[in-house]
Amino acid sequence: PPSAPSLPSRAPPRVPTSHAPPPPRRPAPPPRPSSPPQSPHARQPPAIPPRTGSPPSRPQSGSTHGRPPSIPPRHSAHPPAPPHRKPPGAPALPGRAPPPPPPRLTSSAPSVPPRAAPAPPARRPPVNGAAPSPPQPPPPPPVRVRAASETESSVPTPPAVPTGSPARRSLMPPPGPPTLRSRTSSASAAPPTLPPGRHAPTAPNGVSNAGIHRKIPSPPPNAGPHIFPTDCPPPRPFEQRTKQYGARALLSFHSPPSTKSSRMRFSSLLSPASALLLASYVLAEGPSDVIDLTPANFEDIVKPEPLILVEFFAPWCGHCKALAPHYEEAATALKEKNIKIAKVNCVDEANLCQDHGVQGYPTLKVFRNGEPTDYAGPRKADGIVSYMVKQSLPAVSEVTAANQDEFKTADKIVAVAYLSSSTQAPAAAFSDVANKHRDDYLFGLTTDEAAVAAAGVTPPAIVLYRAFDEPSTVYPYPVPSATLEDLEQWIQELSIPILDEVNAENYGTYAHSGKPLAYLFLDPSDTKKDDYLKVVSPIAASHKGHINFVWIDAIKFGDHAKALNLNEPKWPGFVIQDLAKQLKYPLDQDTAITTESVKDWVDSFVAGKLQPQLKSQPIPETQDEPVYTLVGKQFEEVVFDDSKDVFVEFYASWCGHCKRLKPIWDTLGERYADIKDRVVIAKMEATENDLPASVPFRVSGFPTIKFKPAGSRDFLDYDGDRSLESLVAFVEENAKNSLEPKNETVPPQNVDQQHHDEL
Known part of the structure; x- marks a missing residue:
C-alpha cells in the first residue's frame, strides 16, 4: 500500500572464486522480535509450500543487492517502536523461516563432501481450508520451528538446494532481508507504544528493532546431539550384606582394584596407634591363647609346667595395654612350641599378686616347676618368642676335653661341675642353680675323665672361673651335700669383684x-x-x-x-x-x-659410729595450705607425734601419677582442715628429702601413701584406688582420734533496744 514503508532490496551472496578462502561460519542467530498482532480480518497465512526449483541465478552486475546483509545490533539505545501494519489486502506471511542458503559452488576447486544439515520437518496442515502439500519422504531429525516476524512478509521463499548436490551447504544467512527470530506471541499481545514524537530505532539494514526480546543464542542446528563421556566406571551392583560388628565390620570395605595409589591412601589412614587398636580388636574376637590364672587354678597350672611365662597386670595400666597385643601374638607362636603363657589380673586377684611380690605393672615372671625368676627380655612379640625359646634350651652345657678351654673363657663368670656321672650329687642342685641364674652366669657339666684331669680336681668338684680377680676358685665346702641356696650364695659372692x-x-x-x-x-x-x-x-x-x-x-x-x-x-x-x-x-x-x-x-x-647425713629441704616458714608440707628435718617431730593421726603421701615432682593425685589429695586436706590438731594430711617430696633411720620403711616407688595411727609407730600401707571416697573411707576406718568437727558455740547477741528515728 502507499503508506507502507519500502524495505531495501538485497541480492543473493556472491559465489566465491576457486582461490577464495573457505566460507566463514554462520554467526550467532540475531535476536528474535515478537510477532506483531494480527487484525481479526487478516487472512491466515497458508502453509509453506515444499522447496523446489533450481538454485538462484547469479545476480547481475550493478545490482544493489550484492553486499551481505548487516546483522542487527543486540542492544538499542532507544525504546522499541511498534512494527508497521499491513493493509487488509496484503498477502499473508509464511509461518516458517527461510531454508538454509544455497551452496557455494566453485569452478576449479575439488568438491568437498557435504556436511549434512537437518531438513525441515513435515509441513503443517493447511489453515482455513487450504489444500494440503504433496506427500514427502520421511524427514530427518526436525529443526526448531518458529513464527516469522512481519519484517519477513515481503521476502519470497528461496528455492531449495537440489538433492544430491556435492556442494557443501553454506552456513551463511539466506539472501534477502535478515531473518529475525521471534517468540510466538498471542494475538492479544499489543506492541509497546511510544510517546508522541518518538520513533523506534532501526538497525543499519533498515529493520526495526521494535518488539525484539533478547535471548542467549542457541547452538547451531547442525551441532549434533551431546555425547556423554564413555570412560566413566560402570555403577557397582548392589550387594546385600549382613550386619557385622567389631573389627570385621571395620575391615570389611569394598576397595577399588589394587593400585599403588589406593594402597598408599589406605596405608596413610592407619597410624601406628590405630593399627594397634585394630589388632587388639581382631585378637579380642577370637579365642585367646593366654591362660587366665586365679588363686583356684594357679598352683595346678603353673607348678607342673617346666617353663611358663606369667604376666601380672592391671586393666587400667597403659603399659599393660600396649603389651597386650604383643603378648597375645607371642602366646599363639609359642603354643606350637608347647610353651605356655598366662596372665593374672591384679585388680581382681590382688592377694595373689601381693603373694608374688608384685609392686608395679606389668610384672613378668618365668616359672619353672613353680619357681619364679624375673623376666629380663624384650616386650615385643618376636622378642618374647626368642627369649622364651632360649629359656627352653638346657641351662647346663656339656663340656668335654676338646672345648673346655674355650668354654671357661666364654663369659665373665663360668661354673663347671666335674662329676663321675650325670646323676651324681650334687647334679640336681647344680641344675637348679643353672636354671635360676641362666641369664646371669654360664654353667657347664662334664663327666669326661680327660677334662677332669686337665682341671686338676677330683670328682665331685665345682670350679668357678672368672675374668677378674682370681681366675679360678674351687668350692671349699663338702660338694655332695651342697644345696641350691649354698651354691647360689657362693657364686654370688664370687661374682662381685673386689673393686x-x-x-x-x-x-x-x-x-x-x-x-x-x-x-x-x-x-x-x-x-x-x-x-x-x-x-x-x-x-x-x-x-x-x-x-x-x-x-x-x-x-x-x-x-x-x-x-x-x-x-x-x-x-x-x-x-x-x-x-x-x-x-x-x-x-x-x-x-x-x-x-x-x-x-x-x-x-x-x-x-656404727657414723651418723647418716639426711638430705632435707628447708623447713617452710608457714603452713597455709590444707596439706602439710613435710621435710626430712622435721619428719620425726611431726609424724611420730602420738596425739595425731598422720596420712602422708611421698611423691616425686616428675611423677605423672603424683600430678594426677594432687587435686584429690588437696581436697582430702580441705575435708579435715578443721581438725588439724587431730588428723594431719601431709606430703613429702621423697627425691629431695631423706627418711631418718628410725623409719622402718623406704620409699621405692611414687606415689607411696602411708598412714600412722595416733599412739603408734606402725605404718599402714594404702593400696586402694586413688579416689576421694576411698581415701576418706580409709581414714575413717583407721583413725584413732575423733573425726567430728569442732562445735563452735556462738555467743548470744544483745538485741539493741535503742530507738531510732525514721528518716
Missing part, C-alpha cells in the same frame, strides 16, 4: 646383694685415677664379703652423686650407702682421699 666400675648393666648385681655399697667418684680424664684406685683396693679386699666397693664416672653420673649428698662437683669423692635402709654416709669433700682417711671412715661405719 670394679659400676654402671647401669651391673648395678643390679650390687643392689640384689643387700650389702652396703662404697662409691669412689672419679673423673675418668684425671691422670691420678689409677693412683686413687690403688689407695682404695687394699681396703676393699680387707672388707670383702661385708662391703662392696666400686668406682663410678663422676662426670656421667653427677646426679647420682647429688642423690648421695655429694653436692659439690669436687672429685674424687667417697660415700657409703646402706642399701637396706637407704642411708648415706658421705665423706667430707674437703678431706683428701688417702689410705688413712678412707680406712678410718670405713672402720667407723662398720663399728
Whole structure:
C-alpha cells in the first residue's frame, strides 16, 4: 500500500572464486522480535509450500543487492517502536523461516563432501481450508520451528538446494532481508507504544528493532546431539550384606582394584596407634591363647609346667595395654612350641599378686616347676618368642676335653661341675642353680675323665672361673651335700669383684646383694685415677664379703652423686650407702682421699659410729595450705607425734601419677582442715628429702601413701584406688582420734533496744 514503508532490496551472496578462502561460519542467530498482532480480518497465512526449483541465478552486475546483509545490533539505545501494519489486502506471511542458503559452488576447486544439515520437518496442515502439500519422504531429525516476524512478509521463499548436490551447504544467512527470530506471541499481545514524537530505532539494514526480546543464542542446528563421556566406571551392583560388628565390620570395605595409589591412601589412614587398636580388636574376637590364672587354678597350672611365662597386670595400666597385643601374638607362636603363657589380673586377684611380690605393672615372671625368676627380655612379640625359646634350651652345657678351654673363657663368670656321672650329687642342685641364674652366669657339666684331669680336681668338684680377680676358685665346702641356696650364695659372692666400675648393666648385681655399697667418684680424664684406685683396693679386699666397693664416672653420673649428698662437683669423692635402709654416709669433700682417711671412715661405719647425713629441704616458714608440707628435718617431730593421726603421701615432682593425685589429695586436706590438731594430711617430696633411720620403711616407688595411727609407730600401707571416697573411707576406718568437727558455740547477741528515728 502507499503508506507502507519500502524495505531495501538485497541480492543473493556472491559465489566465491576457486582461490577464495573457505566460507566463514554462520554467526550467532540475531535476536528474535515478537510477532506483531494480527487484525481479526487478516487472512491466515497458508502453509509453506515444499522447496523446489533450481538454485538462484547469479545476480547481475550493478545490482544493489550484492553486499551481505548487516546483522542487527543486540542492544538499542532507544525504546522499541511498534512494527508497521499491513493493509487488509496484503498477502499473508509464511509461518516458517527461510531454508538454509544455497551452496557455494566453485569452478576449479575439488568438491568437498557435504556436511549434512537437518531438513525441515513435515509441513503443517493447511489453515482455513487450504489444500494440503504433496506427500514427502520421511524427514530427518526436525529443526526448531518458529513464527516469522512481519519484517519477513515481503521476502519470497528461496528455492531449495537440489538433492544430491556435492556442494557443501553454506552456513551463511539466506539472501534477502535478515531473518529475525521471534517468540510466538498471542494475538492479544499489543506492541509497546511510544510517546508522541518518538520513533523506534532501526538497525543499519533498515529493520526495526521494535518488539525484539533478547535471548542467549542457541547452538547451531547442525551441532549434533551431546555425547556423554564413555570412560566413566560402570555403577557397582548392589550387594546385600549382613550386619557385622567389631573389627570385621571395620575391615570389611569394598576397595577399588589394587593400585599403588589406593594402597598408599589406605596405608596413610592407619597410624601406628590405630593399627594397634585394630589388632587388639581382631585378637579380642577370637579365642585367646593366654591362660587366665586365679588363686583356684594357679598352683595346678603353673607348678607342673617346666617353663611358663606369667604376666601380672592391671586393666587400667597403659603399659599393660600396649603389651597386650604383643603378648597375645607371642602366646599363639609359642603354643606350637608347647610353651605356655598366662596372665593374672591384679585388680581382681590382688592377694595373689601381693603373694608374688608384685609392686608395679606389668610384672613378668618365668616359672619353672613353680619357681619364679624375673623376666629380663624384650616386650615385643618376636622378642618374647626368642627369649622364651632360649629359656627352653638346657641351662647346663656339656663340656668335654676338646672345648673346655674355650668354654671357661666364654663369659665373665663360668661354673663347671666335674662329676663321675650325670646323676651324681650334687647334679640336681647344680641344675637348679643353672636354671635360676641362666641369664646371669654360664654353667657347664662334664663327666669326661680327660677334662677332669686337665682341671686338676677330683670328682665331685665345682670350679668357678672368672675374668677378674682370681681366675679360678674351687668350692671349699663338702660338694655332695651342697644345696641350691649354698651354691647360689657362693657364686654370688664370687661374682662381685673386689673393686670394679659400676654402671647401669651391673648395678643390679650390687643392689640384689643387700650389702652396703662404697662409691669412689672419679673423673675418668684425671691422670691420678689409677693412683686413687690403688689407695682404695687394699681396703676393699680387707672388707670383702661385708662391703662392696666400686668406682663410678663422676662426670656421667653427677646426679647420682647429688642423690648421695655429694653436692659439690669436687672429685674424687667417697660415700657409703646402706642399701637396706637407704642411708648415706658421705665423706667430707674437703678431706683428701688417702689410705688413712678412707680406712678410718670405713672402720667407723662398720663399728656404727657414723651418723647418716639426711638430705632435707628447708623447713617452710608457714603452713597455709590444707596439706602439710613435710621435710626430712622435721619428719620425726611431726609424724611420730602420738596425739595425731598422720596420712602422708611421698611423691616425686616428675611423677605423672603424683600430678594426677594432687587435686584429690588437696581436697582430702580441705575435708579435715578443721581438725588439724587431730588428723594431719601431709606430703613429702621423697627425691629431695631423706627418711631418718628410725623409719622402718623406704620409699621405692611414687606415689607411696602411708598412714600412722595416733599412739603408734606402725605404718599402714594404702593400696586402694586413688579416689576421694576411698581415701576418706580409709581414714575413717583407721583413725584413732575423733573425726567430728569442732562445735563452735556462738555467743548470744544483745538485741539493741535503742530507738531510732525514721528518716
